[in-house]
Amino acid sequence: MPKMKTNRGAAKRFRRTGTGKIRRNSAFTSHILTSKTTKRKRNLRKASMMAKGDAKRMRALIP
Numbered sequence: 001m002p003k004m005k006t007n008r009g010a011a012k013r014f015r016r017t018g019t020g021k022i023r024r025n026s027a028f029t030s031h032i033l034t035s036k037t038t039k040r041k042r043n044l045r046k047a048s049m050m051a052k053g054d055a056k057r058m059r060a061l062i063p
Contacts, residue, residue: 007061014050014058022050022058 015023026044033041050058 004063006063010058010061014062016062017049020059022055022062023047024050 013024017023025047028036029041029044036044049055
């Protein structure tokens with residue numbers, strides 16, 4: 001059986017933690033930042049864990 005291939009687009013955007021959860025960066029950080037508050041922009045910098053349903057699909061892309 002051949003090796004499983006990693007989806008390279010997903011590998012650049014998501015990381016797996018030591019416990020197997022998927023870590024993701026926030027959206028809405030690239031442009032139109034003038035209308036967003038400083039507090040909101042600061043909180044968007046932080047990475048967060050992916051939702052359980054989405055993480056299940058993502059595990060197939062980053063084995």
